[in-house]
Amino acid sequence: xxxxxxxxxxxNRDDIHLEEIEILxxxxxxxxxxxxxxxxxxxxxxxxxxxxxxxxxxxxxIEKVDKS
Numbered sequence: 371x372x373x374x375x376x377x378x379x380x381x382n383r384d385d386i387h388l389e390e391i392e393i394l395x396x397x398x399x400x401x402x403x404x405x406x407x408x409x410x411x412x413x414x415x416x417x418x419x420x421x422x423x424x425x426x427x428x429x430x431x432i433e434k435v436d437k438s
Contacts, residue, residue, distance in 0.1 A: 372409040375425035386432065
């Protein structure tokens with residue numbers, strides 16, 4: 371659900387850049403970044419995570435970090 375929403379948002383916004391991290395091959399990086407749920411979106415110190423991330427939640431998160 372989150373991947374689909376992010377892919378759709380990226381098509382409409384050139385300013386969104388994503389880095390996907392494979393948790394099984396990068397466990398220390400995941401731990402260091404405080405990732406507790408999959409998926410997790412992180413921008414600077416701001417983080418959004420949850421089992422179900424709707425498009426609305428993702429858009430609100432992006433708006434929040436854009437204002438920072």
